């Protein structure tokens with residue numbers, strides 16, 4: 001898709017699975033199972049979908065998936081699967097080498113978002129994008145380093161400390177138009193200061209809500225992940241941003257939905273918001289403003 005001066009592509013960065021109960025919080029399995037069937041270990045199929053925004057001068061990557069540093073036990077627990085490709089092969093299919101990436105926006109530092117920004121060389125994690133500035137919110141980085149017992153399994157230093165040690169990590173504080181037409185918008189229900197990404201020319205918009213709305217099944221308001229540290233904050237923020245998305249006919253791209261890449265949403269009587277039109281990002285290229 002072309003928008004606001006950017007060529008926007010989605011990038012496949014591997015598939016994985018997470019516990020279905022954890023993905024849907026208080027929603028009972030008979031309800032979420034209608035949308036996402038679970039395997040014998042109660043895991044549902046998920047993916048890592050990243051964004052690449054290109055101009056003649058910049059190649060901006062949003063998130064990087066799990067990466068390839070983890071061991072067989074990790075790969076078994078999370079059913080990590082690169083049979084459909086990985087971040088490097090996805091970039092290569094667009095003719096892009098890792099050294100050409102100029103900027104990386106970390107929505108947050110959980111392993112399924114940050115892992116792919118480093119790779120093992122001689123057993124040591126090194127930045128995969130050595131020429132890129134990597135942007136994270138300060139509050140997210142500080143939280144990652146506190147190692148809270150509830151979510152410390154989601155943070156591994158090898159996924160982001162080599163980037164900081166190489167002088168490639170930039171800290172942001174709050175919402176900002178980070179590049180012309182590219183906004184990062186913070187939300188703290190899932191984890192402190194996630195940065196969602198909105199690309200807009202004020203007529204059309206692409207919204208990447210990352211883990212505020214990880215899959216299309218999370219559009220109904222009570223469908224909030226059990227992983228979220230502040231689920232009521234997620235709920236309030238989700239309602240706010242879904243209403244903006246419905247009013248602006250935004251194209252929402254889902255980071256973790258293996259089967260629905262993008263959709264628009266529509267508000268029904270009583271305020272309920274539901275998925276409207278679904279498709280690949282390019283299916284929305286010709287949409288005019290609503």
Ligand SMILES: [Zn+2]
Nearest residue numbers: 108110190211
């Ligand atoms: Zn997360």
